[in-house]
Each structure stands twice: as structure tokens, then as C-alpha cells.
Amino acid sequence: MKYKKIGDILIVDNNYSNDDFERLSRKHKVKTIMRIDHIQGTKREPVYKILYGSETETINKENGCLFKLDLSKVMWSKGNNNERLRIAKLVEDGETVIDMFAGIGYFSIPIGVHSNAKQVYAIEINPNSHHYLRENIKLNKLNNVTPILGDCMIETPKLKADRIVMGYVKTTHHYLKVAIDSLNAGGIIHYHETVPEKLMNSRPVERISAQAGNRDVEVLKINKIKKYAPGVEHVVVDARIN
Ligand SMILES: C[S@@+](CC[C@H](N)C(=O)[O-])C[C@H]1O[C@@H](n2cnc3c(N)ncnc32)[C@H](O)[C@@H]1O
Numbered sequence: 445m446k447y448k449k450i451g452d453i454l455i456v457d458n459n460y461s462n463d464d465f466e467r468l469s470r471k472h473k474v475k476t477i478m479r480i481d482h483i484q485g486t487k488r489e490p491v492y493k494i495l496y497g498s499e500t501e502t503i504n505k506e507n508g509c510l511f512k513l514d515l516s517k518v519m520w521s522k523g524n525n526n527e528r529l530r531i532a533k534l535v536e537d538g539e540t541v542i543d544m545f546a547g548i549g550y551f552s553i554p555i556g557v558h559s560n561a562k563q564v565y566a567i568e569i570n571p572n573s574h575h576y577l578r579e580n581i582k583l584n585k586l587n588n589v590t591p592i593l594g595d596c597m598i599e600t601p602k603l604k605a606d607r608i609v610m611g612y613v614k615t616t617h618h619y620l621k622v623a624i625d626s627l628n629a630g631g632i633i634h635y636h637e638t639v640p641e642k643l644m645n646s647r648p649v650e651r652i653s654a655q656a657g658n659r660d661v662e663v664l665k666i667n668k669i670k671k672y673a674p675g676v677e678h679v680v681v682d683a684r685i686n
Pocket of ligand 1: 487544546596
């Protein structure tokens with residue numbers, strides 16, 4: 445039996461029964477209990493069931509940031525919490541950052557809160573996520589995060605950045621060329637991929653090099669975020685492109 449608390453909502457697995465919910469809601473002080481069966485499609489939308497209560501909007505506090513979200517409309521990955529803070533702490537004063545798959549601000553909000561970035565462009569295709577991204581910029585009182593509603597394949601080439609976060613795991617490699625072309629010389633990409641364990645140290649780097657053309661690729665780190673499926677890891681490669 446597994447559960448996780450997101451704001452004042454409890455997400456449980458399917459090993460609980462109806463008799464458990466009243467007790468769980470009191471024990472964990474939550475207004476709603478939900479089950480999230482899976483996250484579907486490009487826009488990463490949850491397929492869910494409400495088991496107790498009715499309200500699905502909440503505010504989750506993490507790493508000193510506030511994230512307002514509706515768990516029936518957008519996803520929240522608890523396993524990515526360390527990575528969200530790690531990236532924010534890498535951002536140096538005065539950097540321009542592009543967050544290509546911004547969601548509700550998973551990376552853009554911590555970067556805004558914990559760094560002195562000059563500007564963070566947060567591109568998101570899902571209008572529901574974009575709505576909460578705007579809310580979260582206000583909630584965290586940030587004035588250097590610019591939300592952009594649209595497809596990062598189209599919006600990224602309009603920008604230039606010192607650092608680009610590619611926090612998406614479906615077909616992220618298709619976006620590498622666009623990201624690298626918008627990266628200033630010596631800039632850094634954080635490229636996410638779900639990859640079979642044995643290819644962890646090869647495939648993501650090969651994909652980056654293939655799209656970098658004549659530019660030099662310096663791998664700074666290959667960071668394991670979490671197990672994605674049996675034998676499959678979610679990794680992020682930090683790479684400087686000269
Ligand atoms: C949900 S986030 C991934 C989770 C996040 N890395 C975390 O730390 O929890 C991925 C986001 O990318 C968005 N997305 C997918 N394709 C996109 C595209 N072409 N342009 C912009 N956003 C896109 C999805 O709508 C989704 O909100």
C-alpha cells in the first residue's frame with residue numbers, strides 16, 4: 445500500500461478500500477483522496493479517480509516554493525523534487541534560461557526563487573498547465589519568469605539562452621536540435637531521457653552529439669533521477685555546448 449501527499453490531497457495506489465478513506469483523510473489531514481492510474485499524452489494529463497472528497501486543486505510546498513495545481517488536470521512527480529532544486533542551484537547570476545517544457549513551473553519557479561537569473565522563459569503547450577504556471581509566478585512573487593503558451597519547437601528558436609532545461613521524457617531527443625541552436629556558446633542543456641539502464645551512459649550523450657554538429661559537447665554530469673519502469677531509468681545529462 446503506497447501513498448503520497450501533495451498539498452492537502454492524498455494520492456493512493458489501488459490497494460486501499462472504501463473503508464480506509466475516512467480514516468486516512470483524518471490521519472493525513474487531507475480534503476481529497478485520489479488514485480492516479482497513469483499520465484497520458486504529450487500534455488502529460490492524469491487519468492484519475494476521486495475516492496474521497498471532491499476538490500482537486502491544491503497548493504504544494506516544495507523546496508521553499510509554492511506550486512498551485514489541479515491534480516485532475518496536470519501532473520506532479522514527487523520523485524523529481526531533488527532534481528528541481530539541483531537545477532535551480534546551478535543557475536548563475538545574470539543567466540538567461542529557457543524552460544522548454546515548463547508545465548506549472550516545476551523548474552522555472554525554483555529557478556526564479558533560488559537564483560538570480562536575468563530572465564527565465566517558461567514555454568508550455570497545455571493551457572491548463574500554463575494557467576497554473578501564471579498563478580505560480582504570482583504566488584511566488586517572481587518578476588523574472590515569462591510564461592509563454594505554445595509549442596517549444598516553434599517558440600524556442602525565437603529566443604537565445606545560456607541554459608536550457610528539457611524536462612520532458614517522451615520524445616525529448618526530437619527537440620535537441622532546436623535547443624542547441626538557441627544555446628549561446630558555452631551554454632548548458634539539461635536533457636532528460638528515459639533510457640534502458642545499460643544504455644544510460646551512452647545513448648543520451650550520443651543523441652546530443654549527433655545534433656550538436658560542429659559544436660563541442662562537454663558532458664558535465666549524467667544524473668539518475670529515478671527508476672521509470674523495470675530496467676528503465678529517467679536520467680538527465682548536463683552538457684556544455686561550446
Ligand atoms: C509535466 S512536465 C514534466 C515533469 C517535470 N519535469 C517535473 O519535474 O515534475 C512536461 C510538460 O511538457 C509539456 N509539453 C509537452 N510537449 C511540449 C511542447 N512541444 N512544447 C511545450 N510544452 C510541451 C507538457 O504539456 C507538460 O506540461
